[in-house]
Amino acid sequence: MNIRTKLALVEGEGPSKAMAQGKGAASARDELVALLERVAKDDRKALAMVYAKTSAKLFGVCIRITRDHAAAEDILQHVYIKIWNSAERFDHRQGSPITWLCAIARNASIDWLRKYGAPAPALSVMTESLTQDFHGAMDALADYESRALIFDCLQALPSQQQHAIRLAFFDGFSHSDLAASMKVPLGTTKSWIRRGLVQLRGCLQNG
Amino acid sequence: MANPISPALDALAGELALGVLEGEARAVALRQVVQSQEFAASVIGWQQRLEPLFHAYAEVPPPDVWQAIEARLDVLIARRQVRQVRFWKGTSFLTGSLAASLAAVMILSPAEQRSTAVPQPAAAPAVFAQLAGGKDALIAAGLDTGKGQLKVRAVVLPASALVPELWVIPRDGVPRSLGLINPQGTSLVTLTPEQRQLVAEGAVLAISLELADGAPHDAPSSTPIATGTITSL
Structure with a gap:
């Protein structure tokens, strides 16, 4: 709540608006939790509603990682079948429904990328996507509390470590993809990732 | 922490x-x-x-694939109904839907298919399995192909007077008992050559809670507390 209020003030909005957005996010989350509970009981209409509410987000994950429209379309189908098959395993006490769904889409996309994906593009080509994730985060800032901290911690990392971790997370790059994209030896990107993760962990603990 | x-x-x-x-x-x-x-x-x-x-992932308007998803669901539901009937036929606990709280994913290491010229450390299992998920049950398994031994570790299992029994369900949908496992710690399950054939990609692993008497049983007596499909890495 503190984070939200602070941000709202920075952006020049009243805290009441930020709180209203927070409430909107909470009800969207509850709605999705309820739908997933119905999906777990084999309710196809509920899955159709989950699809309507989340397919743009999940397609965003698939297309970003695969960089291939046809593959992303196919993976998206596969992801909803997977949601149908595993909805009973979703536990809303352990995490938010949208991140659970996104993790399914990301894992499926990374599996595809490792098997069939094109070679990783050079870092210079990735600049747009590297700024995009932070813009997306800023848009979402008002409706999710704990997100601010990891973004602040990421931004506090030395730029190469930060780029490596962001390309790994958002674009599904492996160690060797990172080395190819950033044009450095494999050992270098490995150590950037390692040091970045250690620092990230420290930052999150102290934040 | x-x-x-x-x-x-x-x-x-x-x-x-x-x-x-x-x-x-x-x-x-x-x-x-x-x-x-x-x-x-x-x-x-x-x-x-x-x-x-x-x-932070941006939304991207997707092509409409809902109809394609529905078509896949039709196939899936038909197949699942057949499998469920077979799975629980003859058991005292016939249910319409499986109450499994956890999916188990078994990961077969590509080491098995790789060139034999690559020496494998003797102690390390060549094939392993990870069963992760819900809060009430968490099980991990590794298969040592050399010894034909399945190493099953119960990380979390619900407290019960009954004991966990491990099943493999191949494509024919009929569960075969792999025997009882320890509710805590690690169990070593030595597979017969026939059982080894069944523990393969596409088959399902399941754990049910059973009376210790008469094990291994011919069929599970209750719904599994954990199930999952074996997939290769």
Whole structure:
């Protein structure tokens, strides 16, 4: 709540608006939790509603990682079948429904990328996507509390470590993809990732 | 939060959660998940730490694939109904839907298919399995293809007067008992050559809670508390 209020003030909005957005996010989350509970009981209409509410987000994950429209379309189908098959395993006490769904889409996309994906593009080509994730985060800032901290911690990392971790997370790059994209030896990107993760962990603990 | 594992292992857990590991390095890390509860907890910790990043993915309007999904669902539901009937036929606990709280994913290491010229460390299982999921049950398994031994570790199982029994359900849908496992710690299950054939990609592993008497049983007497499909890495 503190984070939200602070941000709202920075952006020049009243805290009441930020709180209203927070409430909107909470009800969207509850709605999705309820739908997933119905999906777990084999309710196809509920899955159709989950699809309507989340397919743009999940397609965003698939297309970003695969960089291939046809593959992303196919993976998206596969992801909803997977949601149908595993909805009973979703536990809303352990995490938010949208991140659970996104993790399914990301894992499926990374599996595809490792098997069939094109070679990783050079870092210079990735600049747009590297700024995009932070813009997306800023848009979402008002409706999710704990997100601010990891973004602040990421931004506090030395730029190469930060780029490596962001390309790994958002674009599904492996160690060797990172080395190819950033044009450095494999050992270098490995150590950037390692040091970045250690620092990230420290930052999150102290934040 | 207390974390008993070394910083190096914790970083490895972070790399696994981040998804940057590949090939043998990934296989080694996944084996650690199976072998060490602390390492598995560390991976989950990293997943939770990274989770907020998902909010930053931009939405992209998708092509309408809902009809295609529905068509796949039709096939799936028909197949599942057939399988369920077979699975629980003849048992005292016929249910319409499986109450499994957990999906088990078994990961067959590509080491098995790889050139035999690559020496494998004798102690390390060539094939391993990870069963992760719900809060009430968490099971890990590794298959040592050389010895034909399945190593099953019960990380979390619900407290019960009954004992856990491990099943493999191949494509014919009929569960075969692999015997009882310890409710705590690690169990070594030696597979017969016939059982070894059944523990393959596409088959399902399941755990049900049973009376110790008369085990291994011909069929499960209750719905499984954990199920999952075996997939290769």
